[in-house]
Amino acid sequence: MNTLPAFAVPQVIPAAYVLVPCLPLLAVAPVAAHAVPLPATAAPPPAVPASASKKDKEVSAKEAPKNPPGAGLPAALVALLRDAAPFRANEVYSTIPSDPLLPVEEETPAPEWYAIMRGRFVGVVDEYLLADFAITGVARGARKAYDTQANALLAFNKALTWGGVEIL
Incomplete structure (x- = not known):
């Protein structure tokens, strides 16, 4: 049973139909990893393999959804939405990684002082480069690392x- 209201379908499909963010979901379908x-x-x-028995065909017809995605919409609108969907099924897309480029350790090491x-x-x-600069190239320079500021002080x-x- 179609739950959409009965109305006249316009001959020209307005561009506003394409901009609705939830409509591209009509083109999404689960895809196996090995699909071409x-x-x-x-x-x-x-929907049913050709080798399925008549009983299997009847059961699958009963379990079919009453209003599958796109039911009640004009075929031209469904085709337009399918072609305009930003992420269609069965296609490969490149993405920009949002994770850090360098690997992050599970535990952040304790700051050294x-x-x-x-x-x-x-x-x-509390900076290694600053501590290293203080003693590099200096005869008898001495520094030591500590796990807390209190121990270093x-x-x-x-x-x-x-x-x-x-001071040398």
Whole structure:
């Protein structure tokens, strides 16, 4: 039974029908991974295999939906929507990856803090490049990595009280 209202079908199909976002779903169909792409104008495969028995044909006819997608719509409109659908079935599309280009670790490593005891400058920093710059090319440069800022500050303050902090 068709539930669509009876009205006169216009001879010219307005472009507004194509812009409705839910209408392209009429062209979507499940596709097996090994299926061969078919052109949009190809006839759909038969619903029941040719070797099926008469009993199977009767059962499948009873289980068929009353209003399949596109039922009650003019054939010209269905064809127009099928051709205008942005993602038709049986076609391959290229996509822009939305994931990061570099792999992300499951657990983010704990930030490292660096206590710089001897170098171009001294102190506690949280960037490796800055800590490395402070001691690279400096004779007797010293830095050490810690897992927390508190541990790095504690070590730096101990070195400061012992006289182990020096700008070179």
